[in-house]
Amino acid sequence: PGQEIRFVTETPSEPLWHLMAYARDGAGALEWDQAPELDQRLLDQIQNDPAAFRLQPVRIPISRLQGGRVSVAGENPARMERYMQGWIGNNTWKGAIQFHSPVLHSDFVIGEFVHGRGFFLHNIAFESAGAGLCVAPVFVLESIERFVPETSATLGNIGMVVAGVGALLVLTFLLLARLD
Numbered sequence: 001p002g003q004e005i006r007f008v009t010e011t012p013s014e015p016l017w018h019l020m021a022y023a024r025d026g027a028g029a030l031e032w033d034q035a036p037e038l039d040q041r042l043l044d045q046i047q048n049d050p051a052a053f054r055l056q057p058v059r060i061p062i063s064r065l066q067g068g069r070v071s072v073a074g075e076n077p078a079r080m081e082r083y084m085q086g087w088i089g090n091n092t093w094k095g096a097i098q099f100h101s102p103v104l105h106s107d108f109v110i111g112e113f114v115h116g117r118g119f120f121l122h123n124i125a126f127e128s129a130g131a132g133l134c135v136a137p138v139f140v141l142e143s144i145e146r147f148v149p150e151t152s153a154t155l156g157n158i159g160m161v162v163a164g165v166g167a168l169l170v171l172t173f174l175l176l177a178r179l180d
Helices: 013-025 040-048 153-179
Strands: 057-072 082-089 096-101 113-128 132-146
Touching (some): 013 096, 013 113, 040 113, 057 132, 096 113
Antiparallel strands (some): 057 113, 082 096
């Protein structure tokens, strides 16, 4: 009573394109190490008070790409021909985030691990097949990169040790069989 609940069901055009232009042209000068890393606590704060976090820089931790495509931008004030949009999820989050980015990665595959940096724009409402009406934050990412874990030398060494022990056991059995 007395409070109006309003859901944004699509991304407003003008603020999106101005933030996309900023992400493309001027966001590199920020001190990204000082920006908070997105976690469930920050997502809850964003959902409860989106105005306090609007346009604030955020680091996206290693997460899974749940959808992504490069789209034709159409006419826009940022004069971009194409942009990337999609969804990113993380096992430590209750839901996913939507993103838009001037950085194009048409080679990304759904399910890959990615990380990035960007700015919170606003929350959107959407209908989920399994959960009904949901709210997700929209971010404009100035960078989105594929995460490729380093190959572990220890894992390779363990494989060599196991192979060596197996070969030694086979030689021992052959030697024991020959002596018998």
